[in-house]
Amino acid sequence: MTPKVLALHYLLTLTITLIHSFSSAESHSFATKSSRAAIGLKEEKITHLHFYMHDVFGGPKATAIPVTKVLDNNTFYGGLYMADDPLTLGPRRDSKPVGNGRGTYAFPSPKDFVLEMNYNLGFTHGDYNGSSLCLLGRIAPTSIVNEMAIVGGTGVFRFASGYAVAKRVVLDFKAQLVVREFNVYVSHY
Ligand SMILES: *[C@@H]1O[C@H](CO)[C@@H](O)[C@H](O)[C@H]1NC(C)=O
Numbered sequence: 604m605t606p607k608v609l610a611l612h613y614l615l616t617l618t619i620t621l622i623h624s625f626s627s628a629e630s631h632s633f634a635t636k637s638s639r640a641a642i643g644l645k646e647e648k649i650t651h652l653h654f655y656m657h658d659v660f661g662g663p664k665a666t667a668i669p670v671t672k673v674l675d676n677n678t679f680y681g682g683l684y685m686a687d688d689p690l691t692l693g694p695r696r697d698s699k700p701v702g703n704g705r706g707t708y709a710f711p712s713p714k715d716f717v718l719e720m721n722y723n724l725g726f727t728h729g730d731y732n733g734s735s736l737c738l739l740g741r742i743a744p745t746s747i748v749n750e751m752a753i754v755g756g757t758g759v760f761r762f763a764s765g766y767a768v769a770k771r772v773v774l775d776f777k778a779q780l781v782v783r784e785f786n787v788y789v790s791h792y
């Protein structure tokens with residue numbers, strides 16, 4: 604073959620290969636069957652997490668700040684807060700840190716004084732360092748105990764589901780501080 608024919612041959616082969624690889628990429632389905640074993644997950648287990656969440660709702664050291672104007676001073680309707688709350692092992696603020704709770708607190712009802720939490724619990728402690736849980740739920744601020752759903756997770760908490768019971772153990776208007784004791788029961792692999 605002359606160099607010209609060779610070059611043509613090469614170009615043709617390349618084109619066919621490219622078309623072939625594109626079409627085979629196309630033929631991969633968007634969704635295929637998998638299994639827990641295929642992604643390295645083993646036995647389902649339930650983990651109990653116990654920690655304290657510190658929420659400072661005002662002042663220079665606020666951990667939750669308002670980003671909207673409240674439309675009703677009784678229900679806090681329209682209020683939306685961005686929160687970055689420390690999570691600690693014990694009830695004191697200087698107790699060992701285990702992570703942070705980040706997300707939003709919203710007051711969605713013009714009728715009732717209720718608060719919706721859309722929150723990520725990010726852990727920075729031991730085996731749980733880098734893993735997170737997604738918490739979604741409602742708090743009646745006048746109740747001492749509230750329960751919320753754990754709707755998912757990452758890291759060691761992949762496929763997580765469960766619930767969190769938050770008990771208010773400190774409400775200090777002077778320090779603008781709420782401390783909640785969390786007991787989280789989470790099923791994961
Ligand atoms: C809520 O209270 C604040 C402070 O007393 C006041 O400035 C504001 O106008 C009130 N808001 C409404 C919607 O009543």
Ligand SMILES: *[C@@H]1O[C@H](CO)[C@@H](O)[C@H](O)[C@H]1NC(C)=O
Binds near residue numbers: 727728729732733
């Ligand atoms: C958690 O992981 C981060 C990132 O890998 C690391 O920098 C940090 O030291 C770890 N913290 C603990 C308490 O192990």
